[in-house]
Amino acid sequence: MMSKQVSYWTEFYKGLYDQNPIFRQVLGMCPTLAVTVSGPNGLAMGLATSFVLLFSGIVISSLKNLIPKQVRIAAYIVVIATFVTIVDIVMKAKFPEMSKDLGPFIPLIVVNCLILGRAEGFSSKNNITRSVLDGLGMGVGFTIGLTILGGIREILGSRTIFGLQVLPDAFEPWVIMILPAGAFLTLGLLFGLLNFVELKKKTKKIKEDQQRALAEIKKLTESSEEDLAVKEG
Amino acid sequence: MFQKLLTFVGGIHPGENKNFTENLEIEEMPLPKSVYIPLSQHIGKPATALVKKGSIVKEGEVIATAEGFISSPIHSPVAGTVLKITTGANLSGVPKEYIEIQVNPEGEKVFMEPVDWQNNDKKTIINRIKEAGIVGQGGAAFPTFVKLSPPPGKTIDYLVINGAECEPYLTRDYRLMLERTSDLIEGIRILMKAAGVPKAIIGIENNKPLAIQKVTEAAKAYPEIQVATLKTKYPQGAEKMLIFAGTGRKVPPGKLPLDVGVIVQNIGTSLSVYDAVVKGIPSITSVMTVTGKGITTPKNLLVRVGTQLAEVINYCGGLKPEAVKVISGGPMMGIAQYDFNAPVMKASSGLLVLASSEINEAVETPCLRCGKCVEVCPLNLLPTRLAKLTQMGKFEDAEEYGVTVCMECGSCAYECPANIPLVQWIKLGKKEVSKIQRARKSS
Amino acid sequence: MNNVTKMLVVLLVIGVVSGGLLAYISDWATPIIKENARLETERAVLEVHPGSTKQIKIDNAGFELYQVMNEKGDITGYAMPNEGTGFQGKVKIMMGMTPNLDEITGLKVLDQVETPGLGAEIVKDYFTGRFKAISTQPEIKSVKGKKPENPNEIEAITGATISSVAVVKIMNDGIKKVKDYLSTQEKKEGAK
Amino acid sequence: MELVLVFLSAAIVNNFVLAYFLGICPFIGVSGKLSSAFSMGLASTFVMVIAATVTWLIYHMILVPFNLEFLQYVSFILVIASLVQFVEMFIKKVSQPLYRALGIFLPLITTNCAILGLALFSVLREYGFLESIFFGLGAGAGFILALVLIAGIREELDLAEVPAQFKGVPITLIAAGILAMAFMGFSGLISN
Amino acid sequence: MSETVTTTPEVKKPELKLTSSPHLHSTWSTQKAMWIVVISILPALISGVLFFGLYQLIVVFVSIAGAVLTEYAIKYFRNQRITITDGSAVITGLLLGLIVPPNFSLVLVFLGSVVSIAIGKEVFGGLGYNIFNPALVGRAFLQAAFPVAMTTWSKPEFAPDAITSATPLSAWKFVDGGEPFFTATENLFYGNIGGSIGETSALAILLGGALLFVLKIANWRVPAAMVVGMLVFGGIFHLLNPENYPTPVDQIFMGGFLFGAIFMATDWVSSPVTNKGMYIYGLGIALIIVMIRLFGGLPEGVMYAILLMNGFVPLINRYTRPVIFGEEK
Numbered sequence A: 001m002m003s004k005q006v007s008y009w010t011e012f013y014k015g016l017y018d019q020n021p022i023f024r025q026v027l028g029m030c031p032t033l034a035v036t037v038s039g040p041n042g043l044a045m046g047l048a049t050s051f052v053l054l055f056s057g058i059v060i061s062s063l064k065n066l067i068p069k070q071v072r073i074a075a076y077i078v079v080i081a082t083f084v085t086i087v088d089i090v091m092k093a094k095f096p097e098m099s100k101d102l103g104p105f106i107p108l109i110v111v112n113c114l115i116l117g118r119a120e121g122f123s124s125k126n127n128i129t130r131s132v133l134d135g136l137g138m139g140v141g142f143t144i145g146l147t148i149l150g151g152i153r154e155i156l157g158s159r160t161i162f163g164l165q166v167l168p169d170a171f172e173p174w175v176i177m178i179l180p181a182g183a184f185l186t187l188g189l190l191f192g193l194l195n196f197v198e199l200k201k202k203t204k205k206i207k208e209d210q211q212r213a214l215a216e217i218k219k220l221t222e223s224s225e226e227d228l229a230v231k232e233g
Numbered sequence B: 001m002f003q004k005l006l007t008f009v010g011g012i013h014p015g016e017n018k019n020f021t022e023n024l025e026i027e028e029m030p031l032p033k034s035v036y037i038p039l040s041q042h043i044g045k046p047a048t049a050l051v052k053k054g055s056i057v058k059e060g061e062v063i064a065t066a067e068g069f070i071s072s073p074i075h076s077p078v079a080g081t082v083l084k085i086t087t088g089a090n091l092s093g094v095p096k097e098y099i100e101i102q103v104n105p106e107g108e109k110v111f112m113e114p115v116d117w118q119n120n121d122k123k124t125i126i127n128r129i130k131e132a133g134i135v136g137q138g139g140a141a142f143p144t145f146v147k148l149s150p151p152p153g154k155t156i157d158y159l160v161i162n163g164a165e166c167e168p169y170l171t172r173d174y175r176l177m178l179e180r181t182s183d184l185i186e187g188i189r190i191l192m193k194a195a196g197v198p199k200a201i202i203g204i205e206n207n208k209p210l211a212i213q214k215v216t217e218a219a220k221a222y223p224e225i226q227v228a229t230l231k232t233k234y235p236q237g238a239e240k241m242l243i244f245a246g247t248g249r250k251v252p253p254g255k256l257p258l259d260v261g262v263i264v265q266n267i268g269t270s271l272s273v274y275d276a277v278v279k280g281i282p283s284i285t286s287v288m289t290v291t292g293k294g295i296t297t298p299k300n301l302l303v304r305v306g307t308q309l310a311e312v313i314n315y316c317g318g319l320k321p322e323a324v325k326v327i328s329g330g331p332m333m334g335i336a337q338y339d340f341n342a343p344v345m346k347a348s349s350g351l352l353v354l355a356s357s358e359i360n361e362a363v364e365t366p367c368l369r370c371g372k373c374v375e376v377c378p379l380n381l382l383p384t385r386l387a388k389l390t391q392m393g394k395f396e397d398a399e400e401y402g403v404t405v406c407m408e409c410g411s412c413a414y415e416c417p418a419n420i421p422l423v424q425w426i427k428l429g430k431k432e433v434s435k436i437q438r439a440r441k442s443s
Numbered sequence C: 001m002n003n004v005t006k007m008l009v010v011l012l013v014i015g016v017v018s019g020g021l022l023a024y025i026s027d028w029a030t031p032i033i034k035e036n037a038r039l040e041t042e043r044a045v046l047e048v049h050p051g052s053t054k055q056i057k058i059d060n061a062g063f064e065l066y067q068v069m070n071e072k073g074d075i076t077g078y079a080m081p082n083e084g085t086g087f088q089g090k091v092k093i094m095m096g097m098t099p100n101l102d103e104i105t106g107l108k109v110l111d112q113v114e115t116p117g118l119g120a121e122i123v124k125d126y127f128t129g130r131f132k133a134i135s136t137q138p139e140i141k142s143v144k145g146k147k148p149e150n151p152n153e154i155e156a157i158t159g160a161t162i163s164s165v166a167v168v169k170i171m172n173d174g175i176k177k178v179k180d181y182l183s184t185q186e187k188k189e190g191a192k
Numbered sequence D: 001m002e003l004v005l006v007f008l009s010a011a012i013v014n015n016f017v018l019a020y021f022l023g024i025c026p027f028i029g030v031s032g033k034l035s036s037a038f039s040m041g042l043a044s045t046f047v048m049v050i051a052a053t054v055t056w057l058i059y060h061m062i063l064v065p066f067n068l069e070f071l072q073y074v075s076f077i078l079v080i081a082s083l084v085q086f087v088e089m090f091i092k093k094v095s096q097p098l099y100r101a102l103g104i105f106l107p108l109i110t111t112n113c114a115i116l117g118l119a120l121f122s123v124l125r126e127y128g129f130l131e132s133i134f135f136g137l138g139a140g141a142g143f144i145l146a147l148v149l150i151a152g153i154r155e156e157l158d159l160a161e162v163p164a165q166f167k168g169v170p171i172t173l174i175a176a177g178i179l180a181m182a183f184m185g186f187s188g189l190i191s192n
Numbered sequence E: 001m002s003e004t005v006t007t008t009p010e011v012k013k014p015e016l017k018l019t020s021s022p023h024l025h026s027t028w029s030t031q032k033a034m035w036i037v038v039i040s041i042l043p044a045l046i047s048g049v050l051f052f053g054l055y056q057l058i059v060v061f062v063s064i065a066g067a068v069l070t071e072y073a074i075k076y077f078r079n080q081r082i083t084i085t086d087g088s089a090v091i092t093g094l095l096l097g098l099i100v101p102p103n104f105s106l107v108l109v110f111l112g113s114v115v116s117i118a119i120g121k122e123v124f125g126g127l128g129y130n131i132f133n134p135a136l137v138g139r140a141f142l143q144a145a146f147p148v149a150m151t152t153w154s155k156p157e158f159a160p161d162a163i164t165s166a167t168p169l170s171a172w173k174f175v176d177g178g179e180p181f182f183t184a185t186e187n188l189f190y191g192n193i194g195g196s197i198g199e200t201s202a203l204a205i206l207l208g209g210a211l212l213f214v215l216k217i218a219n220w221r222v223p224a225a226m227v228v229g230m231l232v233f234g235g236i237f238h239l240l241n242p243e244n245y246p247t248p249v250d251q252i253f254m255g256g257f258l259f260g261a262i263f264m265a266t267d268w269v270s271s272p273v274t275n276k277g278m279y280i281y282g283l284g285i286a287l288i289i290v291m292i293r294l295f296g297g298l299p300e301g302v303m304y305a306i307l308l309m310n311g312f313v314p315l316i317n318r319y320t321r322p323v324i325f326g327e328e329k
C-alpha cells in the first residue's frame, strides 16, 4: 500500500493537469500525434483509450493479489489486449467510418505506454475505487489533450471544428496541419506555450515566496524591536 | 632557385607591419636609475635571492640561484646597491617577487671566463649555458640548458633555429640576423656541439630576403647548417609548425620536439649562447622591438633586464594620444599591460603600442559556425567547439576535443567574424581541464 | 514448483477467459462487419450508376464485377472496383460503365492516401464529376492545364498530375479487364 | 528488387517515426545522447526483425487456418513480450558487453508501438514471408536513422541557447517536425 | 609601491584596453559579412524583377518585412538585444522572397517568413543556433501548407511562345504523353524560363556568387562538392538513359540548384564546420537532388536535400572531426 493516501478527488484530478499524460508525462505520444488530424478523431481515440484504461484498471486491481509477480506483465498485457480487441471489433461493427480513420492506431492502444504504465505503476498497487478514479482522470486528461490538439489541427488544416466550418473561405487551409510535420510542430509549440505559462507561474510563486519571506523577516524584526522597546521601557 | 616554400596547413596572414622598425639598427638604451629584477623570469620554480637589502652588487654577479631542475640563475644586469626585495608589477599581470637595485654607473663588472668551446666537451658547454642563466627567447622562457640535455637514449637529428619571427610588427630577430650574422652561426655551432646534433636548419620566412641572403652566405662554410625559406604565414614560428615545415616531422599532442628528434632554439637564444660561451657574458640584456602606431619613435632596443616599461616608453618618445593598447610581446600572443612599473625580462621580445586604428573592434555575436576558425587552426582543433564546451562548463568534453593541445596562437580568434574571444575561453578551458586532470591523478 | 503451477494456471485462466470473451464478441460482430462492407460496396455501385436500383454480383469473372439494373430490370451497365498505385500509395476506386463499355457513368474513390489538399482532391465531386459520360474510346486520357477537346479527355488536377493520371490509369486497366471478360463470355455463349 | 523497395520504403520514404508516428516515446525519451540512441535503435531493429518473422508465422500458420483472427492482438503482443524476454536472457548469456549496451533498452521495447505496428502493417499489407522480414529490417533501419539524427541534433542543441520554455521535449518535437517536412521530399519516390 | 613610482618617470597614460590575446583581428564582422551577402543576392532579385515584373519587388519586400518584424518582436518579447542590424533576418526574408513562385500571394509569403524566423531560427536560440536553414524551413512550410499555390508558375514576361509556364523540370518530368521536353541551355543560363522569382537566371546568381567566393564569405567547398556530385550522380543516369534523363550540366542550370548551392547550402550556421564535412554535405545534397528529381514524385528537390542534410550536420561535424596535428589516425 502506498504510504500516503491522497484524497479521492486528487486521485481523479491529477490526471487532468498536474500529471496530464501528454503534457506532463509525455506518454502515449504516437496516437497523440498520429490520429489528431481532427477534433472528432482525437476525441474518439481518447475515449477508446479511456475505456481500455478504465476496464483494464478495474480488472488488474481486482486481480492484483491473485497474479504471481513473475507473470504479471504478461497477464496485464493479455488483459489490456483483450479490451483493445473488444474496442476494435465494436468500432468496426458500429462506427466503421471512425474505425477507418483511426486505422491501426486502435490496436496500438495495446502498447500505449500510458496504459501499461498505469497498470504496472498504479492499478497493481491500489484498490478498485482508486483505480477507477485514476483511470478516469488519466483518460479524461488524455482525451482533452487529444481533442485540443485535434481541434487546432482541424481548424487550421480544414477550416472546421468537428466538421463545422468556422473560418471563412478566404482562409486558405494549411494542408501541413494534417500532415505528420504539422502534428510535430503543433504539439511542440503547444508544449512550449504550456511551459511558458508554467514558468511564469513558477517565477510568480518564487516572487511571492520571497515577498512572504521578506514580510516575515520584517515582522520578526519589528516584533523584536517591539520586544526591545518593551524591555527598555 | 625556385623551390617550394616550406610551410604547414592552416594559419593566417595578418598585415605584417614590420616597416616601422625593420630598417632601424639595434640601439643600446642608456642605463636607468634603478632596475627591478623579477625572481621568476623563466618557466619553472622562481630563483632564490642571494642578496639582501643594502648589498652592493657588481654587473654580472649572480644575485639569485636556480631552484630545482627547470630553473635558472639570475645575474645582476647593472652594478649598484640593493634597495629592497619586494613584490610588484610583472609583465604577466600577476605581481611577483623582485629585487630592486639602484644603478651605479661607475660600478664594477664581473663577467665569466670565456670557454674554448671547440676544445671542450658538451658538459662544459651546457654547464656554461646553465650558469649564464640563458632561457629561451622565443617566448616561453624555457631554460635552454634543459633542452640541450636530452634524457639518455634519445638521439637528436636536427637543431632547428627559429628565425621565422612570424608575429607581425616584431623585427628583433630580423635585426639580430642582419647585424650579428657570424656570431649567430657560431652560436648555432656551439648549440650543435652541446646537444650533439649533426644537422641544423635555420628557418626564415620569405618576407626577410635580406636576412636569408646574409645568413645563407655566412653558413656556406658549414654544410651541416642549412637555411630553409619558409612561407610567410602566422604562426610559422610556432615550434610544431616550424618543425613540420623544416623537417616534415609532426610533434604529437602532449609530446616534446625531443620525442621526434628535434630541438628548436630562437635566434636571440642562439646569440645569448654565443655571448655566454665565447664572451662570458651572462643573460642580462634583452633585445626588443618597441613599435606600433601608438609610440612616438619606434626603435629596436638593447635593454637591461629589469628596466621598467615606463623608462622604455619614455626613451622612445612616450605614448601618442591615440594609443589604446600596450602589449608585452607581439600582437598575436603578447600580454596587454597596464602597470608600466613592470620590468623588462630576459625573454622580452617586444613592446607594442597599438593605436585605435590598428585594432578592428566589432561587437561579439554568437558563433555562426562558419568554420573559419577550424580552417585556420594549425593544430586541426575545433576552436568553436572548445570555446562553446568551456562556456557550457563541459570540461570533460572539452578535454576529449583536445583543448589542452591548443598553443594559444590566436589564429582562430583573429579570423572569427563573430569576434568571439576564443583564446580566452580556451585558456579557461585548459585551466579547468588541468585541474580535473590533477584531481584525477591524485585520486 | 507450486509457484510455477500457480503461474501457469493463472495465465491459462486469464487466457481462456479472454479467448472466450473475444470469441463471443467476434461471433456477434463478424456478420455486422461483413454486412457493413457489403452495404458500402452496394452503395458505391449504385452511386456510380445514378438512376439504377439493383445490382447483381457476377461470380465467375475472376474479379469483383457487378451488373446494374434499373427499376424495370433493364441492364444499365457494369460497375467494378479496381485499385492501383497513386502518388503515395494505393488508390481504390469504384467505376460505372455503360453496357457496351463505351462511356463512364460515374466514379467514386473508395480509398486513398494521397496528400490532403493535393492528391486527395481526387475524392472530391468536382473531380469525379469530370468523368461522367466520358468516352472510353480508345481509352481515357488526361490533359493538363487546358480544357479537354475530345470526348475521351478529362482535365487533371493542377498540382496533382500524378494522382490524376493514376486514377485514369486504374480506370483504363479496369475497363480492359471487363472487356476481356465480356468478350470471352460472348465467345463462350457463341460457342454454345 | 521488390524486397529492396520494401526495405527502402520502410526506412526512408515512409519512415516509421517521421511519417507513421510509431515509436515516438523512445524517439523522445532515449534520443538525448547519441550512444544510447544508437543502442536503442539497434536493439529495436533486432526485435523488429524477429517479431516480423514470428508474427508472420503465427498469423498465417495458426490464426488464419483456424479462423482465430480476433486473437491477433493478444497473440502478437504476448509473442513480442516473451520474445523480448528471451532475447534479453540470450544476450545476457552470450555476451556481457552486448548486454550492457543493449540490455537496459530491451524491456522498454516491449511496449514500443513500432514493433506491434510493424506486425500489424505487415498483415494489413499482405506481405509475404520474405517481404515481412525486409519490412522489419527497413523499419528498424529507419528507426535508427530517425533516432540518430534527432540525437545528433539534440546534442548540438545542448550547446544552444534554446529558450527555456522550449528546452527538451518541445524543441525535439519541432526539430522532428522540420525533419518530417524534409522527408516529404521523398514522397512519391517509392509508392507503397 | 608608492616609492617605486617616485623613482620612475611619469608616463602619460591614455585609457588602455586589457583584453586577452590576440590583439589583432581581421576586419570581418558578422554584420559586414551579412550585408555583403545581401548585396550579392541583389543581381538575382534584379533578374527576377526583369523577368517577372515589378510586383516581385513587393513580394520580396513583404517577405523581408515579415522576417525582420518577427525577429524584432521575439527579441523584444524575450528582453534581448535587438539584432536586426546584423542583417541575418534580412537575408532570410530576401532569400525566401526569391524562392517562391512569381506573383505569389503576399499574405502567404508573409506567413512563410514569420515561420522562417520563428520556427526556423528563434526557437532554436536565434542567430547561430538554428539547425536548419531558416529560409528553407519557411519555404518547406509553405510548400507543405499551400502546395497548389507553391506550384503555380507564371510565365516570364517576354518569354518566346515556345516556353510554357511550366518550369523546365516539370516540363521534362510531367509530360502529356509525348517526349520529355528539354529546355535550351542558353535559356537556362540567362533565365528566360519559368521558376521561382530569383532562381531562373544562372548569370545573375553566378555574378553574386563570384562576390561571395572572392571575398571568401561563402566557403567554396560546399558548392564545389554539389557540382561534382551532380556531375557524377546525374551523369551516371544520363549515360544510362540519355533519352529520359537530362545531362548533368543542364541539371545544374535547372530549378533551384545554383541558387541553392551558392546562397543556401553555404549558410554558415546550418552547414558543417569541418572541411571534410563540407564535402560530404555537398555530395549528400547532390545525391538527394538527383534521387528526387529523377525518381521521386516531385519535380524539384533542392530544398528538401538541403534541409535533410542540415539534419545530418551535427553528425557530420562529429564524425569528421579533423585529426589533431601530430595525432595518429
Ligand SMILES: Cc1cc2nc3c(=O)[nH]c(=O)nc-3n(C[C@H](O)[C@H](O)[C@H](O)COP(=O)(O)O)c2cc1C
Residues within 6 Å of the ligand: B135, B136, B137, B138, B139, B140, B141, B142, B162, B163, B164, B165, B166, B167, B235, B236, B237, B238, B239, B240, B264, B265, B266, B267, B269, B270, B333, B407, B408, B409, B410
Ligand atoms: C603561436 C606561436 C608562435 C611562435 N612563433 C615564434 C617565432 O616566430 N619565432 C620564434 O623564435 N619562436 C616562436 N614561438 C616559440 C617557439 O614555439 C619555440 O618555443 C621557440 O622557438 C623555441 O626556442 P627558444 O627556446 O629559443 O625560445 C612561437 C610559439 C607559438 C606558440
Ligand SMILES: Cc1cc2nc3c(=O)[nH]c(=O)nc-3n(C[C@H](O)[C@H](O)[C@H](O)COP(=O)(O)O)c2cc1C
Residues within 6 Å of the ligand: C087, C088, C114, C115, C116, C118, C119, C120, C144, C157, C158, C159, C160, C161, C162, C163, C164, D184, D187, E143, E144, E147, E151, E170, E174, E297, E298, E299
Ligand atoms: C507536399 C507535397 C505533396 C504532394 N502530393 C501530391 C499528391 O498527393 N498527388 C500528386 O499527384 N502530386 C503530389 N505532389 C507532387 C507535385 O505537386 C507535382 O508537382 C505535381 O504532381 C505535378 O503536377 P503539375 O504538373 O500540375 O504541377 C506533391 C508535392 C508536394 C510538395
Ligand SMILES: Cc1cc2nc3c(=O)[nH]c(=O)nc-3n(C[C@H](O)[C@H](O)[C@H](O)COP(=O)(O)O)c2cc1C
Residues within 6 Å of the ligand: D185, E098, E099, E166, E167, E168, E169, E170, E171, E195, E196, E199, E255, E256, E257, E259, E260, E261, E264, E298, E299, E300, E301, E302, E303, E304, E305
Ligand atoms: C534553393 C532552392 C531550393 C528549392 N527547393 C525546392 C524543392 O525542394 N522542391 C520544390 O518543389 N521546389 C524547390 N525550389 C523551387 C524550384 O527550384 C522550382 O522553382 C520549383 O520546384 C518548380 O520548378 P520545377 O517544376 O522545374 O521543379 C527551390 C528553389 C530554390 C531556389
Ligand SMILES: Cc1cc2nc3c(=O)[nH]c(=O)nc-3n(C[C@H](O)[C@H](O)[C@H](O)CO)c2cc1C
Residues within 6 Å of the ligand: E033, E034, E037, E088, E089, E091, E092, E093, E095, E121, E126, E127, E128, E129, E130, E132, E133, E134, E135, E136, E217, E218, E263, E264, E265, E266, E267, E268, E269, E270
Ligand atoms: C554565406 C551565407 C549564406 C546564408 N544563407 C542563408 C540562407 O540560405 N537562409 C537563411 O535563412 N539565412 C542565410 N544566411 C543568413 C544567416 O546565416 C542565417 O539567417 C542563419 O542561419 C541564422 O542563424 C546566410 C548567411 C551567409 C553568410
Ligand code: SF4
Residues within 6 Å of the ligand: B137, B138, B139, B164, B165, B166, B167, B170, B237, B238, B329, B330, B333, B349
Ligand atoms: S615573438 Fe613569438 S611569435 Fe613572434 S616572432 Fe617571436 S616567437 Fe614568433
Ligand code: SF4
Residues within 6 Å of the ligand: B376, B377, B378, B379, B380, B381, B382, B383, B405, B406, B407, B408, B409, B410, B411, B412, B413, B422, B423, B426
Ligand atoms: S585553437 Fe589554439 S592552436 Fe588552434 S588556432 Fe586557436 S589558438 Fe591556435
Ligand code: SF4
Residues within 6 Å of the ligand: B366, B367, B368, B369, B370, B371, B372, B373, B374, B383, B384, B412, B415, B416, B417, B418, B419, B420, B422, E273
Ligand atoms: S570563426 Fe567564430 S563564428 Fe566562425 S565557427 Fe569559429 S567561432 Fe564560430
Ligand code: SF4
Residues within 6 Å of the ligand: A027, A113, A114, D024, D025, D026, D029, D108, D109, D111, D112, D113
Ligand atoms: S517504455 Fe517505451 S514507450 Fe513507454 S515511456 Fe519508455 S520509451 Fe516510451
Ligand code: FES
Residues within 6 Å of the ligand: A027, A028, A029, A030, A031, A111, A112, A113, D021, D022, D023, D024, D025, D026, D111, D112, D113, D114
Ligand atoms: S505510443 Fe508509440 S511508442 Fe509510445
